[in-house]
Structure formats: structure tokens, C-alpha cells
Amino acid sequence: MQLNQRLMFETPNVKVADIPAEDNVVLRCYQEDSKVAIFREFDSGVQTTLLVLPTGTGKSVVFSAVIEEEANSGGRILVLAHRRELIDQAIGHAKAVGHFAGKEMGTSYANRQRVICSSVQTLNGKRDCRCCDGKECERCGGRGKIWRMERFDPFEFSLLIIDEAHHATATTYRRVIQHFTKNPNCKVLGVTATPRRADKVGMHNVFESCAYQMDLKTAIDQGWLCPIRQTFVQVAGLSLENVKTKAGGDLSDSGVERAFLGDTDEEQEERLHAVAGPLVEIAQGRQTILFASGIIHAINLTAALNAYDKVTAECVIESTDNDERKAIVDRYNSKETQILVGCEVFTEGFDAPGTEIVANARPTKSESRYLQRIGRGTRTLPGVVDGLDTAEERRAAIAASAKPYALVIDFVGDSGRHKIISTGDVLSGEDVFEEDLLAAIEYAKESKSAEDMEELIEKMKQAREEREKRKEEARQKRLSTKTKAKDLDYDSTDIDLFGGEGFDPFKDYEPQWDQATQKQVDFLMKLGVSPETATGYSRSQAGAVITQLKNAKGKDYRITFGKYKGKRLGQLPAWYISWIKSKNIGGDRMAEQIRIMEVEKSANQQVIF
Template sequence: MSLSLRPYQRAAIEALYDYFAGNTGNPLVVLPTGTGKSVVIGGFIREAIAAYADTRVLVLTHVKELIQQNFLALLRAWPEAPAGIYSAGLSRRDIRAQVLFAGIQSIHRHARQVQQCDLVLIDEAHLLGRSDSGMYRSFLAQLNDINGGLLKVVGFTATPYRLDSGLLHEGKDRLFTDIAFEVPVLEMIQQGYLCPVVPKHTETQLDVGGVGTRGGEFIAKDLEAAVDRDEVTRAAVQEIVQHGEGRGSWLVFCSGVAHARHVRDAIREHGIACETVTGDTPAPERDGILSAFKAGRLRCVTNANVLTTGFDAPGTDLIALLRPTKSVGLYVQMVGRGTRLAEGKDDCLVLDFAGNTARHGPIDKVDGRKKEPAGDGEAPIKVCPECQTINHASVRRCIACDHEFPPPEVKVAAKAASNALLSIQEQAAWCEVTGVRYARHEKPGKPASLRVTYDCGISAHSEWVCFEHTGYPRDKALSWWRRRAANLPPPATVDEALAATSTLRRPIAIQLRAAGQYTEIVATRFV
């Protein structure tokens, strides 16, 4: 049985073949959230076993939900797969399975029980921080020795940098050596495989200038003390409710457990059904909340540090960031929860109260390299009002007299920041659509396409929809059709499309950017 792969998924697998044909390192495959890493993993496994029937594969990750998701994804595509699970959290130890999906915490001491292994695939590789590399390194070293030094290791991630510091394939303690394949998030959005994320001005902006940093990230306790203020929470929630009108699934990232609950309570005061998920939420309760959210029975979920990885709710169409972070990876992962496609979903609105977009830039242009401290500017200090001793900004008590400093102040900015979530939004403008025209377009030597012309006052802008092409153009055409006629089967020809244009949703605005002497349509907004 062959797996159905999109062109870029096929290209990812081919890139791994090419890599191992000429290299001996541990490569990374970088695919944005929502583009089907589990499908690529399943396809690679299936083909490896088809080529060499006794190939033994181990798929590792940190999170039990991901272990189960990847296992089930393989079985859906290949029901006869010789697959099993090794995870204490899932109460399964199928150590002899030919394809073994395992949690690193459960299996890292049991390399000798695993024995033969040809291929190790590490999912959500960005979760492998510096403190985790020893666990992986020891386990993989033992496994490599057992298998005569022939073990191949591949990492899969949407963000090729550690959540705590630096690029995954750089640095002396790196486990991965190269990026074998990467497809940009902007390309996936433009080709219709992901939906756009749209930033909106927020009047409330959190000022965390007095919060200290440890290990490249805000100190968690100090951050929550700074952010979890009733007046700020109420101001932010007021904006969430205002912007969320007409949007069905809101996901809110908070700065701590107490903060998540306080935000939940403030949202409930507006009559909105809202629940909270944290690391302390019992598994049955958590599963019930998330199931209701995914099914559309629950409008809003607030969370603290648990829904950034392995959480799939395609209908999410509003994300509120009340969690400032210095981690590029965490920022991209949070925004990435809103990029999946869903029926009736045109885009995902992102309300960044935390200044993360200004801090890191558009998600398709972020730099995951560890930044060195700047040499200029004021030092991060504070002066004790009791004894005038100079202290580091992060301390809670004076080092000389033990005076307790108040939590860092949170300020409501007088003017909200305006930042693009995608680089194209830095130079693109929205135009109101006053009319839409459809026509058949012929080009010598090429299949026909549907020319769509949008009248915007005295200007007109066109795009070409390629129903009769193959590969990316055809896939993009199908996505274009789904957004306008989700209940109608997509046409196979331009003539079929023209016959159905009267049933298509009409956009109210298009977003344009300059492309040489022409303009390019990069997004569409519907009623």
C-alpha cells in the first residue's frame, strides 16, 4: 500500500535519500506546524521497510500524545504496519515491534532490550534542549554500538532551534549536523496548505522590562508576577472579546497556572464558555476539555505551557498571546497553533499583548541563533530604596539588607505596537473588492486556467487558478475552491469551474503586494 503524499512531503523524503547517499551525519527535516510531519515520517518508514524488509525503526519523542498520534497516523495509512508503542504514560511496552514509537524518558535506559535498530526518527526535535542532550546522547551511543556504528538518526521539527538556546545543528554539543530539507511557512501559506495568520492592533501591551532572564528566557515566577495583574487582565480580555466576535475557537497562551485561571474567569464574566488546561490538569479532564474545544462545543481555552507542542485543533481562528517569551521557538510554536486549515476558516487572528512579534519579527523571518548580550545600553540593575545598594534587575530581595522589591510593574502602553506576523504583511495593503469576474485563460503549450479578476474601485487585479494542472498548482486551486465553495466538489476543468461561479463566496477585500511591475494577491478576506 502506498501513502498519498503532497509534493513537498515527497520532496522531504527524497531529500533524506539524497542526504544519506553522500553524508554520515544526523539531518533535520523542517516542516511548519500543520503540514503533515507524521505523514512524512510514516512515508519514510513504509518505504524503508519496503526496500529492506528487516529494517528496524524507532520513533522517539518527549510527549505521550505525540507518541500516540504518530502511531495512529501510521496505522491509518498502513493498517498492516508492524508497529508498537513503548511508553510508561500509555501503559504499553511493545519492545519487540519492528516499528517502535517510544518516549525517550521510558526507553533511554533500555538500549540493550531494543537491540537491532537501523533508523531513529526524533519528532519535535526542538524539545531537545541542552539539558536533554545527555539522555539522548547516551541512549543513541549505546544503540549505535550495538548496531555496529551504522545507526541513522533524523530529527523532525517545525522550528530548527532549541526552545532554550541556539540552532539545533550548531554548537559543540549538537546532536544534529545539517538541515536536509526545509520548506518555509510563507510558501505553505501562499500555496494554500496553511491558512494566513493576521495580526491585529492591541491597546494593551505588557511591559516586562523589569523581569529577569535565566537560561535565555524570562524567569517564570517573576514573569507571572509581572503579568498577572487584574486591571491588565481585564483590559486584555475586553479586547479579546471585542476582536473575537464572529470567531469560533479562541486559544489563549498565559504566563503561569494562576494567570491562566484568572484570564479564564475574566473571559467567563463576558458570558463566553471558557476552560483552562495546565500541567496539573488531570488527564481525563484535560482530554474532555480539548475534545470539546476541537469539536466546537467550547469556545475558548486558556493554558499555561502545555498546548505549544502536539496539540492539533485546526478550527482555532483566534490566538491571544499573554505569554511574553524570549524563545524564538516558543513564539513560532504558539502562533503555529493557528495555521492549520479548517472548513469555513479563512485566517487566524493573532492578538499579541506580549510584544513577541516586535521582539522576534515575522514568523517566517525569525532568527533562532542565540543572541549575545548587547554591549550598549543601560545595565539591568535596580537600586535598593532602603540602603542604596545596586542589585541585578532579576533579584527579588536586596543582597545587602534583604529588602523585598515589589513585583515588576506592568504598564498599559499609550500606543500599541504594529507588527507583521508574516514578512509579506510588512509591505502588503488591503483593497476593498467591488466586483469579481471569471474567464477562461489559454496559454500556448499549457493547460487552461481560470482567470479571476477583482475590481477594486478604478483598479483591477487578477489571479490564475489552475484546476487542470498537476502538483502544487492543482493543490493550490483546490484550496482556493474550498475557501469559496466548501460544500461543492472541486472542479476537474476550467469549464466546470465557470459553470459554478454563481455559487462561490465573494470576497470583500484582497491583500496586495508589489511583484515587479505587477501586483500579487497574497490573502483574501470574506464576510
Template sequence: MFSPSKRCLRTLRVAVYNPIFAHPNPIRITWLPQNYAGIVRKYTSAVKLRPYQEECIEACLSHMEEGKKRLAISLATGSGKTVIFTSLIQRVPSPSKDATRTLILVHRSELAQQAARHCKSMYPDSTVEIEMGNHLASGFADITIASVQSLISKNRMEKFDPKRIKLILIDEAHHAAAPSYLKILDYFGAGSSDTNTYVVGFSATLSRLDGLKLGRAMDYVVYHKSYLDMIDVKFTSVKSGVNLSGVKKAYHGDFQLDELSKVVNTSAANEITVRAWLDRASHRKSTLVFCVDIQHVQDLTNTFRQYGIDARYITNNTIPRERQDLVQAFKKHEYPVLVNCGIFTEGTDIPNIDSIILARPTHSRNLLIQMIGRGMRLHNSKADCHVIDMVDGITKGIVCVPTLFGLDPFDLVENATLKDLEKMVQERAQENEQQGSTPTHLNNLRSTLIELQEQVRIIYTDWSSVRELIDDAKNMNIQQMSRFAWTVIDETKYILEIIKHGFIRVELDNKTGTYYGTYTADLPSFLKVPWMNPHIKRTPKQLFKDVETLEQAIHAADSFARKECPRILLERRAAWRSKGPPTQGQIEFLRKVLKDETFNGRNFTKGQAMDLITKMKHGFHSVMAKSRRELKRKSRQQERELKQAEKEQLKIEKMQKRLRDEQQRQEQRDNVQVGPLTI
């Protein structure tokens, strides 16, 4: 019987399985012997894609055929992004004869090693190299996996010929709007939509907490897959009693880690976390725990060990070899609890994780989804994943499991089904619409929770499945979104006034339901003198548009302001805002706009006076006028209703008098006395 040689097999793999490399005489399956064709099919189907993975690849290819170059793909964590983009490499057409190579951008060592393993497995005849740290690529490999930070340092990017790159793949593409990524795209000629190089970005969270526009790196979202198609997940939120109300935010909008650690990393909180795991997840084989910082990791690990639980930890200080050994042992179920901080939020290939503990509170929806996503991967050792969320029970605006569903963080549910959760969401919405405020029973529930928290009692909220993740960021208070001195003009308009610079305006577009932002620079001093042209106007500069949530819009505006202006002019808590009374100029301006010559600013600070001036300059007076008109209208309506009521009351009183008179007459007629009749 005919038996092909190893050399012949390599030729077949190049010709059929790996068509990105030219071959002078490509071999077709049709003329091969039956057994030989079977060998070829073995190689061409080495990786069997799931239906949605094939759909994703087809969506990319169809948009490429339409001439679109920079594509984004939104895939839930655990959907096999690495398998998809490695499979995509051989199917993306070369834009030119010389452009046959692929560049994969990552930002972490684990992501690079994972991508390299997949590429070497799928393309055994291709050269695969890594450009990261001490690993130096030649610049001539068929596939190069590169760390973003390494690629932009010390001219390491210059050894790559942009004309030879046909495809740039970006893993965790929600980082792609960062300057480091944009610098790389510009070098390879992919900095704009008219590029000849294909760019495909993959992420489970195609948004950024700091508000930077991802449209600078990618143009089209061509495919989306939600968590519902991955694996069943169960949620338990734990009211641990930790008070985060005094924890400040960092510039990117999330908690400052040092302050957060002081509040979260306490013996009482760690004790509750371990007790929650013992109560709800001790039967689980592989639990991944997310902490705030290294000290929190070590302390919580020790608390687990005090209860006799074999818990181990990995941090940035863990040497690579030890880290690999710990991960491999965890994959083999040699110990049940792995504790970390910031290591396994992205690109972690540990599919056996069947339980997640979120001991790290966050304001970031993206970070929360990334942490939950670590347990969403399919594995034959588990049927679902149990997420235990150690949420804060006091702070407003925190993103936790309940708020992702659109529920109040204080809502308690035991063993709720999906329909129960939907019903709760609808009931809360109806109550808020009818009452115009927080329902009384929820206020009572808050009081009860505070009492229970003082008793250090663990309160559980269980969900059995996930329908969709609903972001409640639109309802967050403006002061929780930003540290800067934003002024609320009305429910759709927000102004950040910057002394001697200008102002930033964020406003809701009522037509699209999205937010846009503009920056209007202050006029130069020489144009403000009385004898210059009074009709010179400032032209606003558009910063962004079509932003879905107010939180994202505010963060985008903050990112711009931080680059343009000194922070002392932006901070809401800057010392100059709270020290000293208003200036004479502020007082005179407010006297004019308020039409009150007696105003002296006695109870105002400089910052408060500036806020009031900002309100008046940007339309708050019209809001006040509208409010006054509304009050007058209501007053007139009340007067009319009162007069009508008085008329109705008079009618009732007259009718009652007639009835009384008629009754008296009737009683007189019916009054019969015994005795002589009078004439």
C-alpha cells in the same frame, strides 16, 4: 466472481503495501485479476500525500542514496510532519539484513499517542508499542514510540538491540542537542555522522534558544517548507500597557516565569485580553489561549467566564482522561475558548483552531513560532487563523508579531496589506540609514502610545497575511541577551572575562557574516612567575562557529560558561562587582594602560574597573586609537574646510566691496544738480 479471503488480503498488505517486512513469495500486481489489483491499490494509496510531503520524502531518500545518514527537515507547524515520517518508515532502506525496526523519539505524552495512532492506522500488520511512563515496550516491536525521559531512566534502553534499528525518527528535533537525546543516539550507534543507522529529525524551528549546537545530532538539513504553503493567517497586535522592563531573564534567555506572571497576570491585563477577543475574534469557533503559568490560566479563564464566555482550561495538573475529554469537546466546537500554559506549544493535533491569543510574552522566537503554529493546520471548518498578540509596549528585545516582520514594536498599522508591510519595512530601513538614529516621528509615536497606555486604551495593529518571518535578534542589546558580564569591545567583538579561569570570545566573521566563539583558559599560577618562559601562550579552544545570530552565539557561550565556572564569577549583577572600589592591582594596571598616573579609580567599582581592563586587554585601546585618529582626521578636515570657507568669505567680501565702490561711483556720475556749473 473471485473474492479474496481476509488472510490473503493480509498477505497482500505485507507484500505490497508494507515492504519493510520480508516475504518469501512477494506478489506482483501485474498478474492479478483486474478487480484484485484494485483492492491492492486501495491499500497502497490509503494515505494520499500532498505534493510537498512527497517532495520531502524524496529529498530524504535521495540524500540517503548519497550516503548521508543523519538528516534534518524543517517543516512549518501544520504541514503534517507525523504523516510524513510515518510514510517514510516503509520507504527507508534497511542498512543490514537484521536492521528492520524503527524508533520514534518524542518528549510528550500527546506526541507519543498521536504518533502511535498514525502508525497503527498506516501499518495495521505491524506491531506498534509505546515506551513511556507506565507503558513498557517489549523491545521487539516493528515500531516503538518512546519518550526520551522514560527511555534513559532505569536502564529501559537496554532491552533494545541497536543492531536491529534501521531508522530513528525525532519529532520536535530542535531538542535533539540536549544531553538526553545525545545519550540515546550514542547508545544506538548514531552519535556521529559515520553511523549505519538513519536518523531523521523533524521540526518547525531548527534552532535552540540556549544556543546548543544541533549539528551534534544531525548533519544535513535536506528540506524546508515555510508557513506560506500552509494556510492564510491574520495578525493583530495589542498594546496592552504591560511593562516588562523589570522582569528578569532565566538562564535559557527567556523570562523568569514567576516574575513574568506577577506583571502579566493582573485584572487589568486579563480584562484587556478578553476585550480584545470580543472585539476581534468573538465570531471564531475555536480559540486557543497561551498563558504564563497555572494561576494565570485560572484567572484569565475566570475573566472570560465573567463576560459570559464558555472558556475552559488545561494545565499539567489536569488528569489525562479529563484532558482528552476537553480536547475532544474543543475539536467538536462544544465551547469556543481553550486556555493553557505550556501544554499545546508542540505536537498538538487540533486542526480546527482558527484563533490564537498570545497572552504569554517571550524572548524566544522559537516559542513564538510554535504557539502561532498551533493555528496553521488545515481544516475544512476554517479559511484562515487570526493571531492576537498581547505584546508589551515598553520593553526592548521582546519577540512579538511586529518584530518578526522587522518592524518597530511601536509601529501602528490598520488593515495593512502585504505590500503595505513591505513598504513600511523599506521606509524604516531607509530612514535609519539616512538619519543614523531613530526617526523623530517614531519617538513622537512612542510618547503618544505611553499616554494612551496610561488611559488603559487598547491599541490594535492588524495584518492580513504573512510573507516571511524576519528575526530581529541581531539588533538586540547584549545585556538583554545575557545575564552575564559581557563586555562589548566593538560592534563585532564581545568578551566574557572570568576571574582565574580565562575568557570567552564571541566575534563576527566578516567573510561569512556568521559568529564564532572561543574559550581561552587562564595560565596556571606556576607559569605566571617572572623566571618562567615569558613566551608561553594560551591556545584558544573553539566552542562553535557559523552561528547565524549574535543572540544564538551568546547563548551558546553562556551554556559553556555555566558548566565550567561558578555563577558568582559570571553574573553581571553579582554583589562583588558593585561593592567596594577597585583593588590596588586594578588601579595600577589601568594607570599603565591609560598612561595616566593620576588615575585613582575614585568613581569606579570593582566590576566597572574589570570591564575597563577587559576592554583594554582585548583591543579597545586600538578602537580608542582609531577613534582618536578619526577625530583628528575630521578635525583636520574641518580645519581645511574652515580655511577654505574663510578664503571664500574673503573673496565674497572683496567682491562685495568692489560692487559697493562701483555703485558709489555710478551714483556720483548720475547725480545732476540744478544751478550754475562749476569749472
């Protein structure tokens, strides 16, 4: 047997002595509530449960407290993650609560420690069985191979903790969970900031319950995280129209990178500086993390940024040497380096509270991926909010600090048929009117300044309601005039004061130079938008809404015929959809949208709890 077959995948990491440990950790109120809720679930008979907290609110602090309580009561714990940074952090957190953790990863082997931290890749490694030649064997069951996880007897463990548990639906994780839950008394705790996956695979496939959950908006409103401001930068020539969607539901990585690099050297140069130039101008020396669309894009963007005066940018990619990576991050945290460029290496297990700007040059359709990125900037500066009792006090302290908000810069172009995630999507909540969100995003794209998306959405809502009020008053005035004219003839008997004649955009609407055109209003009405709302849009806003509604699929597809004209497909009664299918109304396109809706409905039944 070769040595590397036994030692598996990874290389040695930082020494345990180098891992920082926080002493005298005091749990915040929601962290204490989380811990209590977790043990309540376990005490009720639940074997697998989930903790959901936004990035920057101390998920690892909570599971450290869980480790402390479990270990002090005689239990043995294994912490599972998929990145070396997360493993090292877990060792540091265990140390903080008084337990020296063993490290099972690559060339490192744990012994009999009460807390063990390991990577999922390592535990899924295999070696040849030394007890047989591949025939029946008690040691390997006749497989001829032994999983590394089998070094550990599941009946010696009382708790398995999975960090970044949104990955736990993968086969490699399930295999580890299955091994340790052979012991019915071994509990499983998953910890994540982003439980919703782009591929729609529900977390309930792994976890029986969600013990405690707090979303990003709540954490900001409660003053635990910095508020977010958003700005969009248009990249000339950038189009995502031809970029494919990969199996997981997000845009193809290689396709997005090609779009940002262009087809010629000239296009590449222009698009690199269409990102670098505005970023340097907006950042004004502030600490910034820039997510590039790929490795080549990251390297070239770093070179472009360093061409500007007084800018220091460094790049970290997957192949960056561990020691070099640590040195680069240290320089960034000490502000020797201003801009840190990478692909996805900073989405998990990276803490840099001094980061004020998150720049996104890799558009995504994944809410989870987007949340992970902007979470790099929402942490408050150390000590700003701790010890303050009320949300008002914490928000005031953040506003008065050297980091009053996190700025998110999205570099955008023509998104085509794709629905690209922005801060408006992750902060707006379920009850936000879709057209208010689209109008807010469009306004922010046209604006030259950073916008508070929550406030902007509220302003769009108020403006829409005011437009609708004025339109209704004008409609009632027209109806009153028509009613008086009919009364003069004395021909009619019953008059519907709220009915009147249908709105005709070619008769009743005279757009100003910046308002939606008559053609836009007519088409919006066919898609179900009220005339009051449609005539209140600017031309650019109307265009954005039309594009969004035309590209809607599945349950959001708009019906353009019949008694339910303008309604979403998902709002139609089942009998009407059956009638459409039986008569082949709407042809192949309608049949495809019904099929997509049915697939979505089936998938949504598997989404987290």
C-alpha cells in the same frame, strides 16, 4: 526493588484502538520531495539528518512515509518523543501505513514489533541490575543500574526517528542517540518545525545535515498554510522591564507571570480583564487558543473569560488528568468550548485546524516558542487545499474558506530592554530593513484592526523610500540655491553638488504636530539613522526606534563617536575594534558590548547549518 523503580515515569495512555489512523494518505509534492531527500542523505553515507517543516504542513506524515519504506524493506524503527500526545500520534501514523506499533512508555512495554514508539523520559529511566550487587558485571558494566533503553539491542534497529527534534541537543536525547548509533548502520532522522533555539545551541551538534527545509513564510506563500494577521492589545500597567532572562535565553516564566498578575488584588483584576475583555470583543465567538503566562494566570484568566456572556472557556495545565484533558479538547474541537486556555501544553503535538485565533498573553524572546504557538492557528481547514496544483489556486481556496486567515493577538506592555518576538520577526526574512520592521510593529500596535504584517512591512518600506526621495529632492533644491549664491561671488573653483552643508535638525527641520521632534531627529542621527528617514517618522515611531537602537547589544550596538559614528559594532573592521579595546574608548559599556559580540560570534558558529 520497588515496583515504581522498574516502571519509571509515566502512566498508561489511551488505547491503541482509540488512536485515529488516516487511510490512503497521499503525499503532497513537498512531502514527497522531503522523503526522497532524506533517503538520499542516508544513501550518501550520512548517519544523522534533519527535516524542517512548519507546524501544520505534515511533518509526521513525512516520517510515516519514511517508516513505511524502511519497514517494508525489512528495517526496524524506533520513534522517540517527549510528550504522550506525540507518542500516541506516532502510533496512529504507523497504523496508517500498515504497521502496528509497540508502545514503550511507563507501564507499557513493547515486544518484537517492527515499529516501537517511546518517550525519552522512559528510555532514560534506570532500575537496579538483577545480575549483580554493584560490582563488575557484564550486564551493567559495574554501574549497578540498567538504563531502560538497554532493553533494545541497537543492532536490531535500522532507523531512529526523533519528533520535535529541536530538543535533541539535551543530554537525555543524546544518551539515547549514542546507544542506538553504536550500530553504524542505524540511521537517525530528526523532525522539527523550529530548529533555532533561544539558547543558541546549534542542531549540528547532533545532526550532520539538513535533508530538507521549508520555512513558515514559504509555506504560506505556497498556499499550504493560512496567511497571518496580527493585532496588538496594550495591557495598562504591564511592564517587563524588571523581568530577568533565564539561562535558555527567554524571559523568566515566573517573572512574566508576576508582571501579568500585578502586585495587588486590584492590579490582578484589572490586568485579567485587560486581556479577557478585548479578547472576547475581538474573537466574536471564533475558536481561540489563549497562551497564559503561568498556571495561576491560566486558571484566573479562564474564570475571567467565563464571566462574560456567551463565552465558554476551559483550561488545561500540566496536572490536568488525561481523561479530563481529552474531554476538554474534544469539546473544543466540537465548538462546545470556544476558548482553550493553557501555558505551554498546546505548543507541540496538538492539532485543531478549526482554531482561528491564537492569543498570546505570554511574551517571549524565543522565535522557536513563538512559531510553535502561532502554528496552532495556521492550519487550513481539512480538504481546502489538497488536490489543487498551484499556489494561486490554494491561496484562493483558503481565502474563500470559512477560515481565510489566522489572527494572532499579542498582549503587550512596556517591554523595556527586552526584544519581544512578534509575527513581523518570523515572517519578515533576512533582507527586511530593520527600521521598516520596527515602524510596522509600532503602526500595528497603534492600529485598532488586524494587520497583515508582510503587507504592512512592504507599505512601511514604500513610505520610507518615498520620504527619502522627497527629502533628497528638497536637499538637491537647497544645494542648487546655495551653489547659485556662491557662483555670484565667483570665489569658489570646485563645487560638490552632492555634498553641501551637513543636515542640522535645528535649522533645516520644522516638525508638524505629529512628527518626530527636533531632539528625536538629532538623537536618531547620532545613532546612524539618515536625516531623511529620521524626519519621516511620527513621534511614536521615532520613540520606538530610539528605544530599540539604544537597547541594542553586542554586534547591533550603535557607535556614537569617531569615524564610524552611527555604525553597528558588528560592521566595524577588526583593527578598529582592537584600537578601541587598547585605548579603552567608550569605557566599561563599550568593553561589555565587544565582549557580548565576541560571545555571540562564537555561539553563532554553532547555530544550525
